[in-house]
Amino acid sequence: MQQVKLQNLSKTEKTNSVFTEYDVFNGEIENTMQSLETGDCWLLSGINSLNTTPWGKKIIKDALRPDGEGGAIVTLKGANSDKKEYRVTIADLDKALSSGKYSVGDDDMLAIEIAVEKYAKAQVAAGKLNKDPDDVLTGAIDRNVLYLLSGRPTHDFHQKDKNIDKTLDKMELNPRKYAAYCGFKEDSENLYNNHAYSIAEIKKDKNGQKVVVLINPQDSTNGMTVPYSEFRENLNILFVLDDPKNPDKDLKSEIDELDEQIEALKKEEENIK
Numbered sequence: 648m649q650q651v652k653l654q655n656l657s658k659t660e661k662t663n664s665v666f667t668e669y670d671v672f673n674g675e676i677e678n679t680m681q682s683l684e685t686g687d688c689w690l691l692s693g694i695n696s697l698n699t700t701p702w703g704k705k706i707i708k709d710a711l712r713p714d715g716e717g718g719a720i721v722t723l724k725g726a727n728s729d730k731k732e733y734r735v736t737i738a739d740l741d742k743a744l745s746s747g748k749y750s751v752g753d754d755d756m757l758a759i760e761i762a763v764e765k766y767a768k769a770q771v772a773a774g775k776l777n778k779d780p781d782d783v784l785t786g787a788i789d790r791n792v793l794y795l796l797s798g799r800p801t802h803d804f805h806q807k808d809k810n811i812d813k814t815l816d817k818m819e820l821n822p823r824k825y826a827a828y829c830g831f832k833e834d835s836e837n838l839y840n841n842h843a844y845s846i847a848e849i850k851k852d853k854n855g856q857k858v859v860v861l862i863n864p865q866d867s868t869n870g871m872t873v874p875y876s877e878f879r880e881n882l883n884i885l886f887v888l889d890d891p892k893n894p895d896k897d898l899k900s901e902i903d904e905l906d907e908q909i910e911a912l913k914k915e916e917e918n919i920k
Contacts, residue, residue, distance in 0.1 A: 672719050672755055674708035679752040681864040686785035690763055691750055691864035692828035692843040693792035693886070699847050699862075702890040703826045710796050711755055719755075721762035724798030725790055728769065733762035750864075760784070763792060793826060793888040804885040804900045806832065814887060814898060815879070819849035824895065825887055832883040837873045840883070849875065 676698045681691050697703030710722050718736040735758045743749040743761055750756050767783035770776035776789050793801045804811040818825045827846040831838045838844070845862040847870045852858050857875035889895045899907075 672711060672713060672758065674711045674755060675704065676707055676756050677753045678866075678868045679750045679756045679864070680866050681750050682748050683865070684748045685782075687750075687760065688843040688864045689787055689828070690760060690784060690792045691756065691867075692845045692862070693826075694756060694759060694796075695862045695864060695867055696826040696828045696845040697793065697796065697888075699845065700823050700826050700890070702892065703888075706797050706891075707755070707759075711758060719758040721758055723762065723766055723795040725794040725796065725800075726766055727775065727789055728766070728773075730766075730769070733765045735761045735765075752867075759792075759796075763788075763795060766795070791886055793828075793886060797888060797891050799888065799891045802887045802889075802898055802900045803902050804887070805902075806883050808885075808901045810900055811882075811885060812879075814885070814900075815849060817895070817898065818846065818887070822848045822850075824893075825889055825898075827885060827887040829885045830883050831881040833881060835877055835881050837871065837877060838881055 676694060679691065679695075681688060694707065697707055710724075712720050712722075714720050714734055714736070716737065718734060718740065721733050721735060722731055723733065724731060739761050740754070740757060743757060744751070749760055764784050767776060767778070767788045768780050770789055771778055771780045771783060776783070778786075778788070791801060793799075802814070804814060818827060828843050829846060830843050831840050833840045843864065845864070845867075847860040847862050849857070849859050852872070858872050859875055859878040860870040860872050861878075862870050887898065889898055
């Protein structure tokens with residue numbers, strides 16, 4: 648969806664604007680570009696990763712609805728708070744667009760970006776998040792955007808996780824079953840560290856070489872194809888979400904296994920008491 652200049656809408660249009668009437672929102676993510684002034688690549692990459700799967704697209708669509716006044720209500724099911732809904736007004740959108748600090752190209756992406764910022768600022772105010780309230784989107788917050796939108800924790804893999812290669816194999820065999828984004832240890836020929844990328848696909852190219860198609864949030868128009876060896880050797884962290892309505896019960900990181908062990912010990916202690 649092309650970005651609409653909301654400040655040019657008439658008062659009547661602002662009052663009556665809904666997803667289908669003025670094409671301001673349609674619950675879908677199209678091409679976007681990250682502002683280089685804000686380090687929220689993790690947020691945009693998480694949303695772009697959902698957008699690579701049919702069930703992820705539905706999660707995005709279900710998270711957005713019109714507020715009846717030209718803005719949107721964004722539902723963060725996984726918010727670590729009693730408040731799950733965040734209203735993004737025309738004024739919020741105008742301010743964000745004019746600041747140059749937020750993504751451009753798609754109003755749905757922008758609405759989610761603003762809603763997550765509102766959530767993070769509320770977490771800071773409540774003492775639940777230790778960040779600069781004027782720069783809450785730079786770097787990760789208490790819950791990643793896959794968790795916030797789906798209501799389900801991600802499977803988080805570090806570079807030496809014994810289950811990471813098995814998981815990457817799963818993603819190669821069934822790319823539409825998993826939404827994933829990642830970060831890298833250091834700069835390489837095609838990749839940057841301190842930056843997040845969505846994983847669109849792991850496949851063989853026409854020459855039979857294994858490659859990874861990544862989406863850079865700085866410009867999601869076209870995927871970038873990277874040799875698998877460069878990707879795997881430099882991979883630092885991987886966040887994976889499977890379909891919440893059809894979960895892969897075998898998908899587990901070492902962190903997941905540790906959490907299961909802790910829960911089992913807690914139950915044993917309760918039974919002893």
